Amino acid sequence: MVRGNLPHKIKHFHEKYGDIVRVAPDELSFIRPDAWRDIYSKGREFVRPDEYKDQPPGKTAANLIACSETEHARLRKILAPGFSEKYAMEQEPFIQSYVDKLCEKLDDRLQNDKISTVDVVEWINYLAFDVIGDLTWGSSFGCLDGLTYHPWVQTVGQFKAAIVVGALKFYPPIYSFLMAITPPSALQAVMDMWKLTEQNVRERVAGGASRPDIVGTMMASESMTQEEMEVNSMMIVAAGSESITTVLTGVISHLLRTPDKLNTLVQILRTTFLSEQEITGSALKSLPYLDAVLNEGMRLCPTIPDGMRRNVPVGGATIAGQIIPGGMVVSIPPFTTYRASRNFTHAEEFAPERWLGEDVQSSKFQGDSKTAFNPFSLGAHNCPGQNLAWLELRIILVRLLWRYNLSIPPGVELPQWEDQGIWWFWDKQPTMVRFQKFR
Template structure:
C-alpha cells in the first residue's frame, strides 16, 4: 500500500526525499544512503560517535555541581551535533557551548507546522492556512531548509575524502542512479531532524522510566558496573550483549515510542482484506504505535513499565508475559521503508546509556514527579518539558 498523499509530509522545496518518495525514487535514494548506514560505515565512524558521547559525559560531570541538569537539552545537543558531523564533517557546537543551534531549536516548531499542514490538507483547507497558522511556527521549515542548503554547499566545496554521509552520495552523483543536488538537500534536511530527535527522545524516556522505577535502576547499575572495569572498555562491540539494558530499552520503546503516531497508507484500487475484513479502495489505514503498544490484547499490564517482559524466558508458558504479542513492537517500522538509521540509533543509545549508568549516580529532581510523560503532547514528535536530573559522578571520565 502506498503512502497516503493526504498525510504525506512534503519537503519544503517539493522535491521528494527518502521519507516521502514514490517507490522507484525511494529505492534509488535508499540504495545510495544505505552505504552510509552500513555496519562497515558504522565501525569506521565509532571514534566520532565516542568523541561526542565522552564530551556529553564531561559536560554533565562539569555541571553536576551546579544543580540538576535538564537532560532533554543535553541529549538534543548530543544527537544533533553527532548526526550533523556524520553528515557533513562539521562540528556545530551545541554540546560544546551548551546552547541550541538555530536549526535544532526550531525542530519543535517544524513538527507543529507539519502537523497543522496535514490537518489543512485533510479538510481541504490548504488555501486558508495562512490565516490560521500561528506566526511563531509559520515558515520554520523553509528557514531551516536554507540553513541546510548553505551547509551542503560548504561540504560540496570542501573536496574532502572523509567518509561522511554525503561522501557516498557525492560519489554517485555523476551516474544516472545518483541523486540530484536538490534531492541531496532535502534528504540532508530530513536526516538532520529524524536522526537526532528520535534518539534524544528515547534517551529521555530511558532516564525517566529507570529513575521512577528504583528496582529497575539498581539492576541496571549492577549489570553495567559489573560488566566494565573501566570507561575505556565501553565500546560498541561490548555494549550490545547487556541483556537487562536491552530489555529496559525495548520497554522504553514500547511505553514511550519516539514516533508515537500513525504512518498512514491508502488502500489501492480493488480494496484489500485486512484482518479478515474487506476494506474499500481509498481508505486511509495504518497502525498507531502508541495505541498498539498500550493495548491489553497485545501486552500484559500494558500501562506498566515492566522490562522483564523482554528478558529470556518471558515467552515460556508459565510466564506472566507468555501471551504478549512481541512482534507488534516495531518502533523503527518494518519492510522496505523501515528506519535506515536503526543501527546508528542503537549504537549511540547503548553507548550513552551505559556511560551514564557507569559514570553517574542519578536521581530525578522533585519538581519532575512521576507524571512527566502525561503532561506531553505529540506533534509528530513528543513535545517534551524539561527533565531535571541530579548527577553524582562515580568515576572520572577519560579523554
C-alpha cells in the same frame, strides 16, 4: 491533531470499541499484530496518503517522505551503504567524542558535593543534534559547546506549526488560500534553515569525501542532485535526532521511577566494564538486559506514537482477516498498540524482563504478542537508521549510567510520559535529573 491529543483519543477509542476502529469516514485503525504484515510488508502496494507527504517550501527534489515509490526505491538504494552496520561502526569514534563532550560539560557543572541537576531532554537533544549533524554532513551544530539550541535546531523542532499546516491539507481550498496570502516574512526562519542546509551540504561536497558520513554516501552514488542531497540530509538530521532524544529521555524517566530496574542495570554495567574505555559498541552488543531496557523504553515511548498512515491499494486488501476496500486509509497506532492489554501483559508497566525470554513458561509475560512491537516499522519505508540508532542508544545510556548516579531531585515530580501532548512526536516536557559522579 492540532490539539496534540489525537493518538490519546485513538487509544481511548480502541479501549472502548476493540481491535479495529473506524476513526474517520475513510480511515481505519488496527491494533492486531497481524495487521503489521498486511499493511507495511506488502512490497510497495500501500502508499503514504498525499496529506502526509511533506514537501519543504520552495523545494521540488524527491525526498524520502514525499516522492513516488520509484524515486523512493532509488533513494533507499543509494543511501543503503551509509546505513549499514559496518558503516555505523565506523561512526563510533565520532559518537564517543560527543559523549565525552557531554560528560565534560556535566563535570563542569558538578558542585562541591559533586551533584548537578540538569534537564535531560535539553541535554540529550544537544548531544543528539550534534552527533547527527556531524554524521550527516560532517559538521555539528555546536549545541553542546554553548549548551544552547542552534537556530536550525529550533526551527526544525517546530512540529506544532508543521501539524497545523499538515491539517490544513485536508481542506485544499483553505490551504491554497492561506499559502497564497502568507507573507514571506512568516517563513523567514524556515528559509534561514534551508540556507544553512544548502551551505552545509555545499561545503561538505566541496571538501570531498574525506570521512564516512551520509552526504559522502550520497556523493559516492554520483546520481543525486544538490537539492536532493539537501532535502534528504535535512530529513535524516531531523529523523535521527528527535528519535534518540525520545527513547533516551523516556528510558531514563522510567528507570528513575523504577529504582529496582535501574539498580539491576547499573550493577550489570559496573561489573561488566571496569573502565569507561571498555564501553565500546561491540562490547555493548552482548548485554541482554540493556537491550531489554531499551526495547521496553521504545514500547512505552515510541518515537512515532501516532499511526503511520497508508492508502489501501485499488482493488482492496485483506488486513487482519478483514476485507478492506481500496482507497481507505489504514494504520497501526504504536502508542495504542504497544499499551494494549490484548498484546502485552501489564501493558502500562515498565518491565524490561518481558524481553529477556528466560524461563518463558513460568514468566508472567508469556502471553505477550511480541510481533505487535515493531519500533522501526517494517517493509520498504521502515527506518534505515536502525544500526546507528542502536549504537547511539547503547553508548549514550551506558556511559551516563556507568559514570554517574542518576536520581530524581528532592521535591521534583517527573512528567508523566503518557500525559504529554503529541504533535507527530512527543512534546517532551522538561525532565530534571540529578547527576552525581560515581567515580
